[in-house]
Amino acid sequence: MTNTDFWTEGEPVVDKAAPDGPIETRWERRKFAAKLVNPANRRKLTVIVVGTGLAGGSAAATLAEQGYHVKSYCYQDSPRRAHSIAAQGGINAAKNYRNDGDSVYRLFYDTVKGGDFRARESNVYRLAQESVNIIDQAVAQGVPFAREYGGLLDNRSFGGTQVSRTFYARGQTGQQLLLGAYQALERQIGLGNVEMNTRHEMLELIIVDGKARGIVVRDMITGEITTEFADAVVLASGGYGNVFFLSTNAKGCNVTASWRAHRKGALFANPCYTQIHPTCIPESGSHQSKLTLMSESLRNDGRVWVPKAQKDTRKAADIPEDERDYYLERIYPAFGNLVPRDIASRAAKNVCDEGRGVGPGGLGVYLDFADAIKRLGQKAVEAKYGNLFEMYQRITGDDPYETPMRIYPAVHYTMGGLWVDYDLQSTIPGLFVVGEANFSDHGANRLGASALMQGLADGYFVLPNTINNYLASGPFPKVTAASAEVVEARRQVEDQIEKFLSIDGDRTVDSFHRELGHIMWEYCGMERTEEGLTKAIGLIRALKEEFWTRVKVPGKGEELNQNLEKAGRVADFIELGELMCIDALHRRESCGGHFRAESQTPDGEALRHDDEFGYAAAWEYFGADGKPTLHKEELEFEYVHPSTRSYK
Ligand SMILES: Cc1cc2nc3c(=O)[nH]c(=O)nc-3n(C[C@H](O)[C@H](O)[C@H](O)COP(=O)(O)OP(=O)(O)OC[C@H]3O[C@@H](n4cnc5c(N)ncnc54)[C@H](O)[C@@H]3O)c2cc1C
Numbered sequence: 001m002t003n004t005d006f007w008t009e010g011e012p013v014v015d016k017a018a019p020d021g022p023i024e025t026r027w028e029r030r031k032f033a034a035k036l037v038n039p040a041n042r043r044k045l046t047v048i049v050v051g052t053g054l055a056g057g058s059a060a061a062t063l064a065e066q067g068y069h070v071k072s073y074c075y076q077d078s079p080r081r082a083h084s085i086a087a088q089g090g091i092n093a094a095k096n097y098r099n100d101g102d103s104v105y106r107l108f109y110d111t112v113k114g115g116d117f118r119a120r121e122s123n124v125y126r127l128a129q130e131s132v133n134i135i136d137q138a139v140a141q142g143v144p145f146a147r148e149y150g151g152l153l154d155n156r157s158f159g160g161t162q163v164s165r166t167f168y169a170r171g172q173t174g175q176q177l178l179l180g181a182y183q184a185l186e187r188q189i190g191l192g193n194v195e196m197n198t199r200h201e202m203l204e205l206i207i208v209d210g211k212a213r214g215i216v217v218r219d220m221i222t223g224e225i226t227t228e229f230a231d232a233v234v235l236a237s238g239g240y241g242n243v244f245f246l247s248t249n250a251k252g253c254n255v256t257a258s259w260r261a262h263r264k265g266a267l268f269a270n271p272c273y274t275q276i277h278p279t280c281i282p283e284s285g286s287h288q289s290k291l292t293l294m295s296e297s298l299r300n301d302g303r304v305w306v307p308k309a310q311k312d313t314r315k316a317a318d319i320p321e322d323e324r325d326y327y328l329e330r331i332y333p334a335f336g337n338l339v340p341r342d343i344a345s346r347a348a349k350n351v352c353d354e355g356r357g358v359g360p361g362g363l364g365v366y367l368d369f370a371d372a373i374k375r376l377g378q379k380a381v382e383a384k385y386g387n388l389f390e391m392y393q394r395i396t397g398d399d400p401y402e403t404p405m406r407i408y409p410a411v412h413y414t415m416g417g418l419w420v421d422y423d424l425q426s427t428i429p430g431l432f433v434v435g436e437a438n439f440s441d442h443g444a445n446r447l448g449a450s451a452l453m454q455g456l457a458d459g460y461f462v463l464p465n466t467i468n469n470y471l472a473s474g475p476f477p478k479v480t481a482a483s484a485e486v487v488e489a490r491r492q493v494e495d496q497i498e499k500f501l502s503i504d505g506d507r508t509v510d511s512f513h514r515e516l517g518h519i520m521w522e523y524c525g526m527e528r529t530e531e532g533l534t535k536a537i538g539l540i541r542a543l544k545e546e547f548w549t550r551v552k553v554p555g556k557g558e559e560l561n562q563n564l565e566k567a568g569r570v571a572d573f574i575e576l577g578e579l580m581c582i583d584a585l586h587r588r589e590s591c592g593g594h595f596r597a598e599s600q601t602p603d604g605e606a607l608r609h610d611d612e613f614g615y616a617a618a619w620e621y622f623g624a625d626g627k628p629t630l631h632k633e634e635l636e637f638e639y640v641h642p643s644t645r646s647y648k
Helices: 023-033 054-066 104-114 121-141 173-190 256-263 296-300 327-331 341-353 370-376 378-396 451-471 484-503 509-524 530-550 562-586
Strands: 046-050 069-073 194-197 200-208 211-219 225-229 232-235 274-280 303-307 365-368 405-414 431-433 615-620 629-634
Touching (some): 023 121, 054 173, 054 194, 069 200, 173 451, 200 484, 211 232, 211 484, 225 484, 232 451, 256 431, 296 378, 303 327, 303 341, 341 405, 431 451, 484 530, 509 562
Parallel strands (some): 046 232, 232 431
Antiparallel strands (some): 200 211, 274 405
């Protein structure tokens, strides 16, 4: 046990559900060993699913299809407005339709390596195995994936790979996949097997006799607070990138569902692993409340460059070819423009730090399609990326067919999340976590087009085969609104609402969120240092104190009150921000999305320390002494041996 100024170290955490033996058969063996629930008994069991994105929508539809009674919740006005709808570029699968050397093993290998050897091999192998089933499932639902001239599904490439395995529907892959999952969900709603609750926000987890048995929700239209019960609870509540205020995530994305579960005992793993996406439209001013992604698929044909000279203010078209630096192609010739996101983002930061960035403030690099248009013709480029080009033009006023796009890295995805075992069960029995909300598969850096794959693998194939093992011991004793634990959970929610409304301070919720975002970006963003992180922790603690004395939440609890909704989310983001900085501080190595300036090679590449940090960091909520407790899960690599990650 070690005890530092900022954290305490506790016992290791062990994944007891993980099978051993040959990796190719681990999933089959786990499924066979798991207990089943017979179809007649499934009707007697209820599962709550929080979230209707690709992970939650697919999980709820599949569990209902199996015969369970499902209660589904989302804060949007329709399940199909979940943030997954924003996903643009594609979804990976090891189908090897291109016959270019792909396989389940290669997808597994690329993902473990891409995650900088900080993910579990068993989980990643299973993900690669299930990837092929997702495509079949989606095609059967009618998802209109792009096809090539012969009628087969088309593929393109994403970062960190040398094969083409990304299936796509123009730049709207998330939307089309979500429509598929949504239709499956609607079918079950129509049959009465799924009870759909839109505009309902989960604000607390109910634990009875040590098991997750329900949630406390607020009806966001009327403000009514209710308690909802089930035999198991599934969180599919998405990622927490909005802790940075500015990100490519939908404005509503938040950490509240996960954080309230964390406060009640669910360990939170690798919170500092944030993905900064290299190709986003640069920030244009302090008025901005969100950032826009330009899909990674654009790097299939777009070439990234900056002027060779510093502070070159000429227009792109006026800079001759020999005065341009196609720096990704130069530094990483093997992968070129398709290096993984962490590498591409850092390289963009480096050239901008050298004074060679373009556009206002020098915070931008070019993504240029001139060569692709010359080679393929404008029509072909339009067919592949038309909607993305249109979106770029609408936002910036520039026509990317005529002039290169200007892009810069921005917060995009969070690899961290609630710790789950191989069965996707958290450290609270009966609480399962799927999709971006868990930490399971991507290690320190997610490869492009792998989030949709993971969310749908979890929801359609993994959870429906593992939750049975838990539910087979149910139905559990009845819980009622009068149970002491339920009364207490409800009281916590009501007290917090009352507190927000009574502070009556002089600062808006948004102003706190924006300030938190600045701190996080400055000190826990693309580059982190011991000094910066220590400073950030102090700043966040002071911000927290100020928040609870100066925040202004107008209106009432019993009405539609967006300030009240946001206040709860920002309160959780502040605590999460502190934990992220502590996690980043304790990990004195660079890996994936976590770059510690003190730990780099002489040529500026990330330097891991496998002997010291080859583990997942699972954190227990802050104790009475104000410190979180670290539980390490040692990672074992039997198949893909940790090596220096090279894309050169
Ligand atoms: C712009 C953009 C483009 C992307 N493109 C790609 C891509 O091309 N390929 C790829 O693989 N990945 C992509 N990603 C990542 C991917 O879209 C997400 O990781 C994935 O969709 C997350 O799905 P999810 O089901 O886990 O969560 P989400 O889709 O975020 O859904 C969360 C759900 O939880 C609900 N919820 C949350 N909290 C509560 C609460 N407290 N109470 C009630 N309900 C709650 C929400 O209402 C929502 O229904 C992209 C991400 C962004 C931002």
